[in-house]
Amino acid sequence: MDAIRIPAPQELDGLDDEHFRQVVRAFLHENYPEELRNPPKRLHWSENRPWYMKLAEKGWLCPGWPKEYGGLGLSPAKQIILTEEYERYGVARTNDHGIVMLGPLVIKYGTEAQKRFFLPKILTGEHIWCQGYSEPNAGSDLAALRTEAVLDGDHYVVNGQKIWTTLAMDANWIFLLVRTDKQAKKQEGISFLLVDMKTPGITVRPIINLEMHDEFCETFFDNVRVPKENLVGQLNKGWDMAKALLGFERIFLGSPRQSGYALSRLKLLAERMGCWEDAEFQDRYARLRLEFEDLKALFGVYVEKLKRGESLGPDVSMLKVIQTELFQKITDCMLEIAGENAGLLEPMEGNRDLNIGGLFIQARPASIYGGSNEIQRNILSKNVLGLPG
Amino acid sequence: MSAAPMDDRAESIRMIRDSAAAVAPPGGELKRVRDLRFQDPGFDAGVFRQMGEMGWIGLRLPEALGGAGLGLGEACALAEELGAGLVPEPLIPAMLSAGLLAAAGGKGALPVLLAGEVVVLTAWQEHPDTLEVPGTPDASRRFLPMAAGADFFLVPQQEGGRLALYELSAARSAVTVERTQDGGNLGMLTPNLREATKLADDIGPALAEALDEAALLTGAYLLGGMERAFAMTLDYLRTRQQFGRIIGTFQALQHRAADVKMQIALTRASIESAAAALDAGASGDARRAAVSRAKARAADAAMRVTRECIQLHGGIGYTDQYDVGLYLRKAMVLTNQYGSAALHRRRFMAVSPKVEE
Ligand SMILES: Cc1cc2nc3c(=O)[nH]c(=O)nc-3n(C[C@H](O)[C@H](O)[C@H](O)COP(=O)(O)OP(=O)(O)OC[C@H]3O[C@@H](n4cnc5c(N)ncnc54)[C@H](O)[C@@H]3O)c2cc1C
Numbered sequence: 133m134d135a136i137r138i139p140a141p142q143e144l145d146g147l148d149d150e151h152f153r154q155v156v157r158a159f160l161h162e163n164y165p166e167e168l169r170n171p172p173k174r175l176h177w178s179e180n181r182p183w184y185m186k187l188a189e190k191g192w193l194c195p196g197w198p199k200e201y202g203g204l205g206l207s208p209a210k211q212i213i214l215t216e217e218y219e220r221y222g223v224a225r226t227n228d229h230g231i232v233m234l235g236p237l238v239i240k241y242g243t244e245a246q247k248r249f250f251l252p253k254i255l256t257g258e259h260i261w262c263q264g265y266s267e268p269n270a271g272s273d274l275a276a277l278r279t280e281a282v283l284d285g286d287h288y289v290v291n292g293q294k295i296w297t298t299l300a301m302d303a304n305w306i307f308l309l310v311r312t313d314k315q316a317k318k319q320e321g322i323s324f325l326l327v328d329m330k331t332p333g334i335t336v337r338p339i340i341n342l343e344m345h346d347e348f349c350e351t352f353f354d355n356v357r358v359p360k361e362n363l364v365g366q367l368n369k370g371w372d373m374a375k376a377l378l379g380f381e382r383i384f385l386g387s388p389r390q391s392g393y394a395l396s397r398l399k400l401l402a403e404r405m406g407c408w409e410d411a412e413f414q415d416r417y418a419r420l421r422l423e424f425e426d427l428k429a430l431f432g433v434y435v436e437k438l439k440r441g442e443s444l445g446p447d448v449s450m451l452k453v454i455q456t457e458l459f460q461k462i463t464d465c466m467l468e469i470a471g472e473n474a475g476l477l478e479p480m481e482g483n484r485d486l487n488i489g490g491l492f493i494q495a496r497p498a499s500i501y502g503g504s505n506e507i508q509r510n511i512l513s514k515n516v517l518g519l520p521g
Numbered sequence: 522m523s524a525a526p527m528d529d530r531a532e533s534i535r536m537i538r539d540s541a542a543a544v545a546p547p548g549g550e551l552k553r554v555r556d557l558r559f560q561d562p563g564f565d566a567g568v569f570r571q572m573g574e575m576g577w578i579g580l581r582l583p584e585a586l587g588g589a590g591l592g593l594g595e596a597c598a599l600a601e602e603l604g605a606g607l608v609p610e611p612l613i614p615a616m617l618s619a620g621l622l623a624a625a626g627g628k629g630a631l632p633v634l635l636a637g638e639v640v641v642l643t644a645w646q647e648h649p650d651t652l653e654v655p656g657t658p659d660a661s662r663r664f665l666p667m668a669a670g671a672d673f674f675l676v677p678q679q680e681g682g683r684l685a686l687y688e689l690s691a692a693r694s695a696v697t698v699e700r701t702q703d704g705g706n707l708g709m710l711t712p713n714l715r716e717a718t719k720l721a722d723d724i725g726p727a728l729a730e731a732l733d734e735a736a737l738l739t740g741a742y743l744l745g746g747m748e749r750a751f752a753m754t755l756d757y758l759r760t761r762q763q764f765g766r767i768i769g770t771f772q773a774l775q776h777r778a779a780d781v782k783m784q785i786a787l788t789r790a791s792i793e794s795a796a797a798a799l800d801a802g803a804s805g806d807a808r809r810a811a812v813s814r815a816k817a818r819a820a821d822a823a824m825r826v827t828r829e830c831i832q833l834h835g836g837i838g839y840t841d842q843y844d845v846g847l848y849l850r851k852a853m854v855l856t857n858q859y860g861s862a863a864l865h866r867r868r869f870m871a872v873s874p875k876v877e878e
Contacts, residue, residue: 273763340841471649472664475854477700
């Protein structure tokens with residue numbers, strides 16, 4: 133590859149799309165640690181820290197944030213290109229809750245003081261965030277959450293339990309949805325609170341997931357004192373802010389990239405198993421491939437809307453359902469053609485690209501997190517189609 | 522298998538189901554199973570011996586050879602119970618080996634195998650997803666279930682157009698082992714027949730039949746797993762509350778549960794009718810068609826059912842600590858063992874024209 137000059141971060145948004153794509157490729161080639169390409173499991177902070185810090189050092193950490201806050205200020209279209217190239221290169225997902233969720237939330241709803249305090253610390257990697265929404269009895273019905281925060285002088289005192297907190301053991305800050313008014317209608321008594329995980333009274337207990345990986349946690353709060361100024365937005369308005377973020381999460385989860393990655397692995401596996409040329413397999417692959425292409429086209433419709441500055445309606449739920457179920461169908465197909473290799477715990481032949489069982493298992497929770505597919509279908513039938521009930 | 526009157530037969534199947542409780546606690550307690558996972562050899566040799574003492578390894582062999590002389594109806598019922606309890610001991614591969622040793626005239630390790638004192642695995646497979654046994658000299662034999670705990674291997678080898686059978690001590694064999702999703706292992710053996718004893722000259726037909734039985738029993742094992750995973754899921758649907766309601770009251774979930782039930786019903790009908798057909802003497806293509814129909818159904822249904830069970834549980838279904846996931850992981854290992862659904866569908870189509878009407 134010809135040496136492509138990598139412009140300063142603030143110039144990136146001004147490049148034309150194709151040039152930008154070449155720059156991203158060159159950047160990854162120069163900076164991304166080879167040994168972290170396509171890791172078989174979600175990496176812990178200790179593993180992806182070097183990459184995270186490299187992004188921080190180069191000023192590339194927060195592509196979507198406005199430049200004035202230290203982001204790259206990339207348009208949605210360029211963010212998509214960036215993601216595509218990361219995906220193509222096999223870039224591991226980082227501990228990105230601060231980058232993709234908390235940062236944008238603080239930028240939108242935070243006070244000046246909160247912006248000055250929190251944003252730079254995300255940009256330097258000093259603060260690593262996790263998301264504390266779900267509770268044992270508040271999953272799909274998130275608004276039923278019971279972890280409560282009671283004002284006591286200058287502090288909120290937090291008591292309760294969160295669960296399924298992804299990578300909480302790696303994080304030093306957590307953003308919480310907490311109940312601040314028990315009398316109000318359930319959505320109206322919820323607030324958004326930022327908590328330093330070193331505060332006394334917090335216990336984090338890892339949970340081993342189906343991949344045999346300690347990726348999510350239970351997080352307990354026992355009289356945890358949180359300074360009053362760590363409340364974001366208005367008291368009892370946390371639900372609306374969280375919902376605004378969930379909309380973003382839905383388009384993120386509807387991105388075709390997971391399916392694209394899985395498809396490329398399915399092809400490799402089919403070649404390895406010797407069935408790639410079979411007419412029957414070709415038909416199966418074609419179905420999956422065309423669904424992928426159609427999903428990409430549909431995704432593009434939503435990206436265009438974002439580009440025009442429109443906000444996305446509840447119909448964006450379609451993307452998440454189609455994407456996650458396609459991802460699952462592709463990994464089902466991998467299992468079906470792999471013969472006895474389907475049952476192996478480790479990637480076949482020690483080849484990370486043939487991580488059959490691992491990918492199959494990783495595809496399972498995609499239809500559970502970020503609003504289960506049943507919930508997305510409820511949204512579609514009620515809020516989009518307007519069916520009664 | 523002599524044609525016993527129906528009532529006796531039902532009684533015999535009920536007894537074998539009851540006896541399975543010795544190894545697979547009916548309450549669904551999986552602590553023993555969990556403790557054995559990801560350890561070598563992945564099962565308990567003491568429990569394997571107990572299986573021998575209960576006559577399970579020789580369940581299908583004639584009494585004259587030390588077996589119990591029971592049919593596939595009984596064997597499938599037993600496999601189903603073991604599947605419900607995710608029992609890891611390699612009973613199905615051991616029954617296959619017992620069948621071969623019996624066909625070889627009761628030679629070799631047969632008596633100690635039937636007693637459960639040794640684990641004998643048949644190293645027949647050279648490629649993934651196949652039921653063909655080329656018997657290529659010196660070729661590695663792959664995907665041996667629970668090879669980490671084998672004492673002997675039986676190796677079929679092509680000699681003069683027929684498959685001869687050799688017995689080889691595991692202690693003198695080169696075996697590499699990979700772990701599987703269910704916490705067990707699959708081994709690859711590079712046989713050194715200079716160290717082996719020849720037991721038979723022509724084992725081909727017996728091996729083909731034994732592989733069919735193993736495929737059917739694997740389907741039955743999967744059926745047991747589906748039933749138990751579904752029972753756990755129904756319990757969850759009846760107790761878990763969200764939005765102030767029991768989630769089992771949501772019609773979307775009720776329909777999914779009904780769909781799962783239909784898959785299980787089809788699997789049971791397929792397995793039980795295949796077992797009955799074989800017990801009634803079906804042979805050749807009719808036998809192969811019945812087995813393939815049952816294994817194709819069980820392989821697909823097991824994946825579909827266990828996947829649904831995870832989804833219907835939400836987050837807790839994606840934890841290792843909650844038992845429903847163990848059934849998915851077991852299904853991942855067994856779905857393609859002794860032939861994938863696609864292989865069995867192909868084989869069904871290849872033999873079915875000759876068995877229709
Ligand atoms: C891998 C993973 C990572 C996660 N990471 C995080 C995280 O970092 N932070 C965080 O806060 N949470 C996280 N979660 C939690 C996730 O958001 C919840 O699991 C999800 O909201 C579902 O809730 P639940 O698990 O309690 O299932 P439940 O809500 O109990 O659902 C059980 C079943 O019932 C169905 N169901 C529920 N209500 C309805 C209805 N009205 N109609 C039809 N069907 C319904 C569901 O779809 C599901 O099939 C994570 C989950 C997973 C699996």
